Amino acid sequence: MAQTNGTSPAAAPTTVPGIAELAVTMQRAKDFDDAGLHKDAERLWRDALQRRIALLGPNVPELAPAYERLASNLEAQGRWHDAERYRMSAVDVLENNKGVDPTELGRQASRLARNLQKQGRIAEAATVSYIALSALRQKGDDTVDAAWGYNGVGAILSAQGKLVEAEPFYRRAVEIRRARLGDGDVDTATSFNNYGVLLGRLGRLDEAVQMLRLAFDARERESSAGDRTAESALNLGITLDANGRWAEATPWLQKAATIWRARKAEADVIEADNALAVNLVHLGRAADAEPTLRRVLAARRAQQGHDAAATGQAWSNLGVTLDALGRHREALSAHDKALAIAVAGGPTQLLSVADYRANRAACYQALGRKTDAMAEYRLALVIYTTALGAEAPRTQSARRGAAGQVHAANDDNPIPVIVPPAH
Template sequence: MAATGDAVSPTAPSTVPGIAELGVTMQRAKDLDAAGYHKKAERWWREALQRRIALLGADVPDLAPAYERLASNLEAQGRWRDAERYRMNAVDVLENNKAADPAELGRQATRLSRNLEAQGRMAEAATVAYFAMSALCRSGTDTVDAAWGYNNVGAILSAQGKLVEAEPFYRRALEIRRQRLGAADVDTVTSFNNYGALLGRLGRVDQAVQMLRLAFEARERDNPVGDRAAESAVNLGITLDANGRAAEATPWLQKAAAIWRARKAEDDILGSDTALAVNLVHLGRAAEAEPALRRVLAVRREQQGEHAALTGQAWSNLGVTLDALGRHREALSAQDKALAIALGGGPTEMLRVADYRANRAACLNALGRKAQAIQEYRLALPIYTATLGAEAPRTQNARRGAAGEVQGINEDNPTRVILPAAR
């Protein structure tokens, strides 16, 4: 990986006072970041990087943490592209030095992959994630470091909708962590959450619920009003809701919503509002769900833009709700908007493409346009087969629809609630 960072002019002397000044500079940066003053902190992180280069030289592995801290600061400001060059520098100084710790190279590469993912560059993120996993496995394929690499690859594949491919990586990460760290360790609990959420999306409900309950109980013991407990609660609620157990899902979704509202976590509140509204649809209370989903759509359009993936999800959720209310033409229009957004997202959006085609097919069938509905199911079927597997409930529904058995599929087709990839 070629370095892409700025050239920095060394100014600090290689002396004990220079080291002391570096410590003072870093502490100022840390204090400002901790207080939320990220822009002010940036200046001090840049100065710390300059001093470290002057003291150590430009190509030593010990520079990686300095690049990493500046990158983290820039990401906190939402400047993902600016941060990318420093993430790349951190990887490069480790990759190009034979004495560098392979595990640290893997960790820095993992952070780079997540940066690329945040920019929507999923194919590049996946490539870097595999590179990171390879580095993390150099000291053994059954180590705690290796588990971190497996987990990150699983997360990237899951975010791409490649759930069948993601499953063995999440499973392997969990196996290693349980064996090496024990069931109560925070990383093992993270694997319970991640693997459970994935199994739920694959339709393996009983296994998913077991994993997610373990994750929630551990996280609730640690912090009953924390983000992690809310994450596991909402994953458990969505898993139950999407697999025909809507009544069981409601208290879990309400629990997560209460935590996030108390914490004033705006984006998470939107996600929980969506999940609760979808739950109302599945409970036969679509009229109550419509206003909430329209509010979510309005916020997504304003904050994310007309062509963002979350905006497309909001259109689709609203469309399924309108379809449940018998307003099939309005529903079809909403699904058309969702599908257009997903098709514009390239190959990483293919699972959503399949979901929106299946939802669109339900609208077409309700309007008496059976031939068009069958065609939509035929287009969705190979995507579902590749991403979810041949036995997944959504794949089976699409197979029925593609064969012309479209009656009743609408009732079995759950609305999609898309959450960020679990870590």
Template structure:
């Protein structure tokens, strides 16, 4: 009955009363092994089947009856037409006349939603013809006028029968495919082994190739499975399948343009996730072009194509090209008919670009709107919520709100572990970012442990030579440096520089960011001469990017200033120290450690030029703070103390 059914926020129904279930402990109830709880006739009048009230043996048909009564009760006045036929068959007096299984009932409900003829009305030719006319009204009216002049309605009946035959063939192919796929998950057919989700998908993909002949059925199954591969972070697999789908749709011309636009868009994201940025740009452009060619226009399809094209550029760190695409995607998604989940994803990706452009206030608004949309209507979309929470954690990290950052990352990881028990690329990214935050909070042991967990997932999903793995390794190197393991850190960073050089190239942001970390390490190792050249190369590279990444450009100038100071050239440090401090002051909170580092570097440069009091005013507050927090074990703290004694003591 309805009061015994609870629907969760995620839309999953839960039964609260198993009154006719077989008890697990017969002794507790004084029953023999063959007895079941049906002997109690535990039932609610009005919901129990006739045979249940008569005390007869209960079968699946009993549950079908009760479910039909519940449906009539819940749907109320909406039980008419096809729904009335479904409920009527489910609640027939004789058990043998009801649906033979829950799957059969579900099948009729699916056919109702698709506008197809029902099993509940099998054999009613007039009804089947009416369903066909309703689904193909324009074609039937046009054809009917001509055919009626010649041969009456005979042609319509023939077409209708052929259509039903095709649909029945497709349904049988899908059913056969699913039976084989689910049978593969049965340990009885696998010598006791239970295959993973990945293995089931691989087997399903092969079965499509070998067994499914109807092209439309192949397309539908392949699109579903490609989306599943993508959802698991298996982008190589998904893009291979999407490419085959695109080949089939391209032959259909305008008829397949809407689906083709979405396929191109998915391929753009997949290629970008794999680090193939030129390929991603190609697919992204094709997706937008296909979406804009639709007649009539479809704002939802266009918004998705723009979003994926934006994301491809963002993953390639080309935020200048990405920003206008994401902005347009967000605008078009409003009122487009896209689901809240899709709109939430578009807003999240817009937030990513805004964050990387250091527009933190607007980025936070986009993230929070994304989370709210994904959770709207009581149907939280787990993956979208998880990624948006993780991005919000990254934003808080940028702003120096480390406690809030770890909370967001922790919540996101907990959700991702539930969603992806076998792991996922998104989980690797969130783990990496949590480790970054913990390292900044000087929890080095825990940070390195989490980095290594992330690296296992990176290797699994994007490969040994991926740019993302390289970036995470460089982050771990900074943690090793902060923990005082300088040679380990240097070795890790040299390997990462080579990975980036072979991947995105030396002039791109990933390589330059790692080079900056290496320069900072060299300053600490006392090899400041090398550090000056490396820092200059990094800063010059950042300044040539469009748009300029402000955080890296600002911090790079501070590292260059520190290297010049350590090289005995503090007079040359004034210009980069002042410029770096101004950049960081515009984007970071005053309590961020980079701001403190910048204050000391500029203070030393001023003091070295005889402006001792100006320099002291910048250095002294930072020196007092680090002394009071007893952080003298860190190299940067020791360096600050050294600068204080040299220029202010």
């Protein structure tokens, strides 16, 4: 059971005025959250939780929504560990009461899994996600709730780099939401987006573009979906760019950057600028891209830390750019930094490890170190085969490199970029 923040519980709202006061408190908290004033909202959500406990007792399922709202508020502040205890409490009060709607338990478990994923506790998150899916399927395998569960498992498997395993879960979520909600629904758009990103990473470009266009169109029609619309545009641009359709990618990346600049979303602008710079490298304008990529690297190191996965990706992008400029030794040093960060990141960074080894191999080739290049390709090939499948473009590229076939620097090699996390 979660604990309160240490203050004395408010008087139980056992009268009609007391219950009305509780409703007012909750509405004020919601208004503060909607306005981005999460600290002010937190105080009110804690007060509302204490009032509910005083009224209902500590172990009733009706407490789950109060725990959920406080947890969501803390997560909006980036306090994922603090929020975990309330996510756990929401699940506990539902698990410990017979007759509770299994889909509500599944939804709360799914939210807990996302929290654990955000903390990097992927193995725990995977276990909870399968529990959530089991609960959400109890009313049928083709319900909207079941789709939520399938989407959650797909997200966890994708985070683990198990893209082939994630595909059927994301696909099933799309099928259910299209049938139940229609293509224009915001939840269907989320499934289109998630599935499209995955298909792009698997090299299934035509299917990926179709899904991401559907996501963009649905979100563009929703006036309040500005950030999500930009996310879809960015993902579509990244997918096109990573699969060799560079000129087509540019306007989509520019569209994302324009939306986020208008909304003054600085962190998102950095991601769009990063993708645009990678696009410039592909278009043969590496010299123009280098200053932007150095700025992105500096921002990532300042905001997320020197050892963050995003910082490693920034080092890798800079390395590929330097390689394209013929500065192979500098490029190799940048790739070494990226690889060290990814290796330290553990199992969830395995796909990045493979990408960075493939990029190091390109540097070794350019420096005439063919034996070293083949060794790097062999190590990358093992990971790619498991994560992406034997026929994926990156797997085939690594297989050619491991066999000693001659590549031009960067030919067929991935340039990792940040893809916004699936929602």
